[in-house]
Structures are given as structure tokens and as C-alpha cells.
Amino acid sequence: MATILYARVSTVEQNIDIQKAQAESAGFQIDEVIADHGVSGVSTALADRPEGKRLFDVLRRGDVLVVRWVDRLGRNYQDVTDTIRHFMRKGVVIRTVINGLTFDGATTDPMQEAVRDALIAFMAATAQAQAEAIKEAQRAGIAAARENITAYRGRKPSYDRPTLERILEMNRNGVATLAIAKELGLSRGAVRRVIDNPDEAVKALEKWGA
Template identity: 40%
Template structure:
């Protein structure tokens, strides 16, 4: 049985050394590090990443996969969930370092696949949102107590969000592409007329 740490580097601050140190400080140990270097905002699945796809060949029944957060495993909630279930069915245990969550491979007893997907997906979405906030992509949501709300992004970003939403792209994928938080995208999607009034015609 071996433990693999999957590191994902997309910013200057996310160095391998920093992620290794963070994992060790949290009390975890590992036998091998697999790392991908991806441009910030790039939309790639784990299967499309040069090193990420190697995990499906390297990991065996009884092995453990450590990730800083579940969001490292895909572009959005649905994809992270599919990837996690793929590993779980391989008998691989997945551990999320920042919150201590653990999903034991091959032991879905008492939990249907749908229930497992819901649990994994909810955690993945939570961590994905937290990651975007930590990267400073929140462009300043106005206080809910104020009657008039200021725009939460510039006009160019607003237009990009509207275009992507019009194409039926998933909310979390739109947020990643526009480099804003999901709440901003949801607000624009739910009340476009109100948002247009903030920017003018």
C-alpha cells in the first residue's frame, strides 16, 4: 500500500515545497509526489493533465491519494465527483488535507452511489469556492444591508459571464473562466435585468 500526494500548481504562491510542507504540517505522510503545472484559469480534466492521468495507472487497490482539497481533482463539482468515484471504485482512499475529510475506497457499504456523489460533490463545491476566495477572485460583493448594490465586477467581465451563461456552461465553470466567485455568477444569472441596470445599457 502506497500513499500519493497530488500537487497542483497554478500560481506563483502554490509551489510544490509549500504544498508538501502544508501536508506534512497537517500530520500526513506520503511515499510519492505527483505534480501538475497548470496555467491559472485553464480548464482541464484530471485525465487531460500530463501527470494527473498517470494516477489512474499508478494507484492500486488499498493505496491512498492525498490532495490539498477535492477541487484539485476536476473543473467543477460534477467532474470532481466523477473522478472521486472512479478512484473509490478502484479501491483508493481519498483524503482532503485542508479539512481532514476522508473517503475510503471500496467501502461504500450503507451508502448508495447517489448518496456518495452528493456527499463528495457538496464537499468539492465548498472547497472550490473557498479556493477562489483564497486566490482573491472575489471582486468585492456589496453589503446585503445596502438597498442599492454596486457592480461586483467590471463591464467586460459582466459581458463575458452573460455570454458563457447563454451557452449553457455550468455556473462553476463560468466563475473559473471569468475569475469571479460563484455568487457573482449566480446573481447575474438569476436577475440579469437588475445587473444590467447597474452597468447601464
């Protein structure tokens, strides 16, 4: 019988050593570490990960699979519950470092089975809910950042620097605003703003890196 730690980190910059140290601090004697680096638990099922799929071949009846928490196996409800039940049917015991949970398929008591299965479902659902909350927070952060940038920069100019210079040149040569707009494919208002305040027009371009 072997005790195998499965670790997963979402980015290549993260380190699995922390997960191993946590497991050992919790009293686990790890015989082997199988780890995936830079792999999403949301979009990639355990069986599709470079190292995760090895677990399906390596684990044998009586082995113990240790994970920091069930979210290391995945953040998709269906995938996590299917994975845990698959390993339990093989006689593998799954244990978590956080909360010290044990999922064992050996029990035949229907009440114990019901409690175990309910706990598996709850933990898997929690893992997915956390992932969705993180994604939503990231989307909100990106949106807020974009709003802040727009508030600072203002509306992006519809012209670039060569076009601005062309507007001013045509204006000096007595070309009418409407004619300039038609030739350069701009609105009459945009041309008027450049002519009326060329310094502000230049500053607007600079804010957008033009």
C-alpha cells in the first residue's frame, strides 16, 4: 500500500513544495508525489492532465490518495464527484489535508454511505462555487480597471497624429471643416475639436500613447 500525494498548481510560477510540506505537517508519510504545474482545475479534468491521468494507472486497492483539498482534483462538480467515486470503487482511500476528511468506499452501512456521499457532493459543489466566485471577481476587477483607464484617458481619439497634423494643415489652407471631415473620414465634431483646441487634441493622443 502506498500513500500518494497529488498536487496541482495553476501557474508555472507556483511551487508544489508547500502542498507537500502541509501534508507532512498534518502527519502524512508521503511515498510519492504526482503533480501538475500550470494546469487549471476548472477547464481541465483530472484524467486529461499530463500527470493527473497517471493516478488512474498508479493507484491500487488499499492505496491512499492525499490532496490538500478536493479542489486540487478539480473545480467542476461533476468531474470531482465522478473522480472520487471512481477511486473509491477501486478501493482507494482519498484523504484531504485541510479539514482531515476521509472518503472510503469500504463502508457498507447505508447511513454512513449517505453521509459520505453528501459530503463529497457538498465539497465538490463548494470547489466549483469558489472557482466561479474567483472568475467573477476577476471579471469585475478587469471591468473596473478598464473604467478607470477610460475615466483617466477620456474617449479615445478617432484620429492619429498624422491625421491631426493633416487637419491643421488643411484648415490653414482654408479648407472647410465639412470638407476636411469627408476627406479624412472623420466626424465634423472631431475635426472641429482639433481645430478649436489643437493642444488638447495632442494631449488626448498622448494619453492613449499616440
